[in-house]
Every structure is written in C-alpha cells, then in structure tokens.
Amino acid sequence: MELTPFEVAKKQIDVVAEEMGLDPNLTKYLKRVERALIVTIPVRMDDGSLEIFEGYRVHHSTVRGPGKGGLRYSPEVNLDEVKALAIWMTWKCSLLNLPLGGAKGGVCVDPRKLSKRELERLTRRYTSEIINIIGPDIDIPAPDVNTNAQIMAWIMDTYSMNKGRSVPGVVTGKPIEIGGSVGRESATGMGLYYTLEAMCEKLNLDFKSYKIVIQGFGNVGGTIAELLFKEGCKVLAVSDISGGLYYSEGLEIEKLLKWTKEGNYLKDYTDERYDLITNEELLSIECDVLIPAALENQITEKNANDIKCKIILEGANGPVTPEADKILLNKGIHVIPDILANGGGVCVSYFEYVQDIRAYFWELDRINRELKKIMLKAFEEVYELSKERNIPLRTAAYIIAISRIAKAIELRGIFP
Numbered sequence: 280m281e282l283t284p285f286e287v288a289k290k291q292i293d294v295v296a297e298e299m300g301l302d303p304n305l306t307k308y309l310k311r312v313e314r315a316l317i318v319t320i321p322v323r324m325d326d327g328s329l330e331i332f333e334g335y336r337v338h339h340s341t342v343r344g345p346g347k348g349g350l351r352y353s354p355e356v357n358l359d360e361v362k363a364l365a366i367w368m369t370w371k372c373s374l375l376n377l378p379l380g381g382a383k384g385g386v387c388v389d390p391r392k393l394s395k396r397e398l399e400r401l402t403r404r405y406t407s408e409i410i411n412i413i414g415p416d417i418d419i420p421a422p423d424v425n426t427n428a429q430i431m432a433w434i435m436d437t438y439s440m441n442k443g444r445s446v447p448g449v450v451t452g453k454p455i456e457i458g459g460s461v462g463r464e465s466a467t468g469m470g471l472y473y474t475l476e477a478m479c480e481k482l483n484l485d486f487k488s489y490k491i492v493i494q495g496f497g498n499v500g501g502t503i504a505e506l507l508f509k510e511g512c513k514v515l516a517v518s519d520i521s522g523g524l525y526y527s528e529g530l531e532i533e534k535l536l537k538w539t540k541e542g543n544y545l546k547d548y549t550d551e552r553y554d555l556i557t558n559e560e561l562l563s564i565e566c567d568v569l570i571p572a573a574l575e576n577q578i579t580e581k582n583a584n585d586i587k588c589k590i591i592l593e594g595a596n597g598p599v600t601p602e603a604d605k606i607l608l609n610k611g612i613h614v615i616p617d618i619l620a621n622g623g624g625v626c627v628s629y630f631e632y633v634q635d636i637r638a639y640f641w642e643l644d645r646i647n648r649e650l651k652k653i654m655l656k657a658f659e660e661v662y663e664l665s666k667e668r669n670i671p672l673r674t675a676a677y678i679i680a681i682s683r684i685a686k687a688i689e690l691r692g693i694f695p
Contacts, residue, residue, distance in 0.1 A: 282600060284363035284575045290601050292366075295677040298670065305685050312362050313338045318408035320386065322401045325394050332388050332401060336409045338418060339365035339381040342687045345416055346382030347372055347625055347632075349423025350430070355574075356385035363575070367596045368625070370680035371618040375657050377629045382418045384409070390425050402430050406437040413438065415448035415636065421628045422452040424497070424574070428464070432457060448635040451628035460631035462646035463624075467594070468502025469647065470623015473654045475568065475592050478615055481662060484589070492516045492566040492588070494523075494558060495573030496545060499594045499621065501536050503570060508532035516561050518573070521546040523561045524553045562586065571598035572621075578603045586612060593617035608671055616673035618680060619661055626653050 282290065289310045296306040320332040335358050338346045348368040361383045369381025386405055390398055412418055422431060431450045435457065438449045447458030455461060462469070479486040487510045493500045496519045504514050513529035521544035524530060530553065538548050546555060562569070562578060563585040571577045572594025578586060583599075583606035591607065591614045593599065599607070599614060607614055627650055634640045641649075657679075665675040 281576065281579065283359050284597055285359040285366075287576065287597055287600055288363040288366040291673075291677060292681070294601065295674055295681055298674055299678050299682065301681065301685060305688060308688065309340070309681065309684065312365060313341060314412065315358060315362065316409055316412055317358060318405065320401060320404045320408060322397060322404060324397055332386055332405075334384070334386040334405045334408065335361045336384040336412055336418070336420075337361045337365040337382060338412070339383075340369045340684060341380035341382075341418075342684060342691060343373060344378040344380055345414075346418035347377075347379040347628065348382035348384065348418075348421065349624075350384040350386075350420045350426050350434075351424035352386050352388050352390045352426055352430075353424050354387060354389045356387045360575070361385045364596055367618060369684065370677060371622050371625055373680040373683045374618050374661070374676055375622050375626055375653055376683070377625065377653075379419075379625070379629060382420075383423075384420055385423075398430070399433055402433040403437045406434045407441070410438060410441055413449060415446065415632070419448065419628070419632055420450050421624070422498075428452055428454045428459060431459075448632055451631040451635075453631075458631075458635045460627060460634055460640070460646065461643045462650070463627050463631055464498060465502045466627035466646075466650065467499045467621050467624035468506060469650060470626060470654050471499070471503045471570070471572075471592055471594055471620055472506045473623070473651050474615055474620045474658055475590070477655055477658045477662075478590060478592075478613065482589075482613070486568065487511045489513070489567035490515050490529075490565075491568050491570065492561060492564045493570045493572055493594075494518050494561055494577060494598075495571070495595060496535070496539055497572075499624075500570065500572035501539065503572065503592075503594060504532050505536060515566055516556060516564050517545065518556070518558050518561050519545045520573075523556045523558060524548060524550075525556045525561070525564065526550075526553045528552075568592055570594050574598070576600055578607075580606060583607055584610075586610070588612060590615065593620045596621070604671065604673060614671065614673060616676050619657055619672070619676045622657065623650055623654060626650050 364383035372379040453459035516525040565587040569588040575597035580602035583603035
C-alpha cells in the first residue's frame with residue numbers, strides 16, 4: 280500500500296532521528312503539527328446555486344518564527360497532504376536558516392471550473408475563515424499549486440479590510456504594485472538552477488551540455504526549463520496535468536511556455552516532431568537530469584528502478600518516497616532534496632516579507648545576489664555533511680534542519 284504524504288514525512292523524521300540520535304521525546308514532538316484548521320467555504324456561484332468547498336490551514340512549527348507556506352487549490356487537496364507540506368516547510372525554512380516556521384494551506388477545488396468572480400468569492404471567504412491564524416507575525420501564506428499573485432492580492436485585501444488598514448506583509452507572492460517583490464515569480468526556478476550548478480561543479484560535470492526531463496510545467500518547471508534551455512541544455516520532455524511532450528532533439532521551450540501561459544494544455548500543442556507521452560512515461564526517459572516539479576509521491580518503489588538519470592533535482596515537495604530513495608541510492612543517482620533544491624521560493628518570499636515590514640524595496644540584482652548566497656551556503660553545508668558522514672544529501676539536509684528546530688525547542692522549553 281502506498282504511503283500518504285503525511286506518513287512519508289513522518290517516516291523521513293524517523294530515519295533522520297535514528298541517524299542523529301535524537302531524543303525520542305523530540306521525535307514524537309516533531310511528528311505532530313501545532314494546529315490544523317478545517318473550514319467550510321460556501322460560495323454563491325454565478326448561476327445562483329450554492330457550492331460548498333473545504334479548506335485547510337496547518338501550522339507545523341512556529342518555534343523559530345511565524346509560519347510560512349503556500350496555499351494550493353486542487354481537487355486532490357486533503358488535510359493529510361497539507362500536514363505533510365507544512366512539515367516540509369519547517370525543514371526548508373530551518374535549512375536555509377530563515378527566522379520562519381512551517382505552514383501550509385489548501386482548498387479542495389478545481390479552480391479551472393470556476394469563473395474569476397467565483398474564484399474571488401472562494402478566496403475571500405477562505406481568508407475570512409482562517410483570518411485569526413494568519414498575519415505578519417503569525418503565518419504568512421504564499422502562492423502554490425494553482426494559486427497566483429492575483430489570489431494573494433485578494434487575500435491581502437480581505438485581511439486588510441477586516442483590520443481597517445493595509446497589511447501587505449500578510450502574504451507574499453503579491454503583485455509588485457501592492458507590495459510584491461521583483462524576482463518572486465521566478466525564485467523557485469532560480470534556486471533550482473543555482474543548486475544544480477553547484478552540484479555539477481562538485482561532480483565535475485558540465486551541465487550546459489545536459490539532457491533534461493521536467494515533470495510539471497507551471498511556475499517552477501517552466502522557469503527552470505527556460506533557464507536551462509537558454510544555457511544550451513536539451514530539454515527532452517516536459518509535462519503538465521494533461522500529459523507531456525517528448526522530442527529527442529530537444530523541445531522549443533519558449534514556444535511551449537507561450538502556449539501554456541495562454542491557458543492551453545501541452546497535450547493540445549501541435550508539432551509533428553513531438554511525441555505525446557504520459558507523466559508516468561516521462562519519468563522513465565533516459566536523461567542526465569530529471570526534475571520532478573509537479574506533485575508529491577511521483578517516484579516510488581514501483582517506478583524507481585525505471586529511472587535513468589545522473590541527478591534528480593526535486594522541484595516539487597516530496598516527489599520521491601523513502602523506499603524509492605533507497606533504490607535510487609543503490610543505482611548511484613544523486614538526489615538533491617526538495618528542502619534544499621526548491622528553497623528559492625520561500626527565500627525570496629522572506630525577502631518580500633522583510634521589504635513589506637520595512638517599507639523599503641530592493642532591486643532585482645540584490646534579490647538574486649542574496650538568493651544565491653543563501654542557497655549556496657545551505658548547499659555547501661549539506662554537501663559537506665553528506666561527505667563527512669557518508670550519508671545521502673537528503674539525510675544531511677534533514678539533520679541540519681532538524682538540529683536547528685531541536686535546539687530552538689530545547690532553548691525555549693516545553694510550556695508550561
């Protein structure tokens with residue numbers, strides 16, 4: 280039976296706790312979330328009917344600072360998934376040494392089936408329902424799967440109207456005109472790029488001649504695809520929820536990005552050179568770098584033996600299960616873990632939050648400079664610990680992240 284994302288997250292904690300000899304009481308503590316809110320979201324549809332949706336907001340740990348984590352709109356969203364994602368956000372913030380904790384939110388809805396007005400009503404009602412557990416000093420949401428700058432603007436406005444003043448620091452990933460940050464939209468992809476570049480340097484590999492396969496062609500997958508394409512890499516295959524496209528000579532990424540940004544699915548793109556493939560088939564294509572940038576639990580013990588690449592760069596959260604990790608390790612595949620690889624998004628979200636609080640905004644070159652500095656510092660720490668203890672990069676990343684959380688808990692103590 281396949282593990283749920285929450286079970287995967289807890290299993291990862293167990294693996295690392297054993298490796299680092301963590302106090303069993305702390306292990307028990309870290310496997311629980313601080314709070315989880317389930318809300319009912321009634322929405323008056325354009326035709327006058329009433330639809331009821333379910334939403335969630337979870338705080339895993341706020342011992343090092345306010346919660347930070349995305350908000351996703353998806354028919355697959357459930358409380359179990361959101362708990363796991365909140366846990367991974369805790370480790371990500373800790374690994375990058377940001378003064379933030381882990382949180383996550385979601386609404387079980389297919390946003391493509393809603394009109395813009397319906398989407399706005401859903402977002403504003405959801406915000407009103409969770410308003411007591413979000414805020415600049417409590418929990419700061421951000422975009423995630425199927426959410427964007429416009430949705431963040433509605434959240435900020437709803438929160439601000441209830442507070443009687445503008446509070447730009449309540450969310451990140453907002454439009455620049457109302458307190459958003461330059462570089463935020465491309466941040467996760469940029470972070471992936473810096474991490475891959477650093478890894479290839481360590482392995483004495485020239486990634487600019489590499490063949491790349493990317494699962495997921497949204498904000499994250501699209502950005503890293505464009506960056507690597509511009510560097511001369513051959514992007515052999517990309518996919519979205521509808522399926523994927525494959526071409527052995529390399530896809531024309533800029534044309535595909537233009538197509539999907541107009542709201543089209545990849546499966547509907549017509550080019551006789553390109554083969555239509557499924558998301559499952561994409562994962563088994565022979566390449567140098569495989570970038571799962573869609574959803575969790577994509578590479579499992581069932582398909583891990585079919586993976587044929589040198590490096591897996593985790594653009595999504597939790598795309599590789601613990602059982603698959605063992606198989607990939609035995610195959611000699613380097614897995615750059617999600618909490619390190621895709622940390623660019625939360626890193627620039629933190630920069631946006633700081634800019635909002637200070638009401639002083641940075642130029643793009645400063646954003647990218649600071650992002651690269653933080654990402655490479657975290658990478659070096661993880662890589663060195665991995666070599667020193669002869670452990671996988673994921674285990675090393677978790678040891679560093681969990682050690683910081685454990686120390687914070689030890690210093691603060693258990694109330695009362």
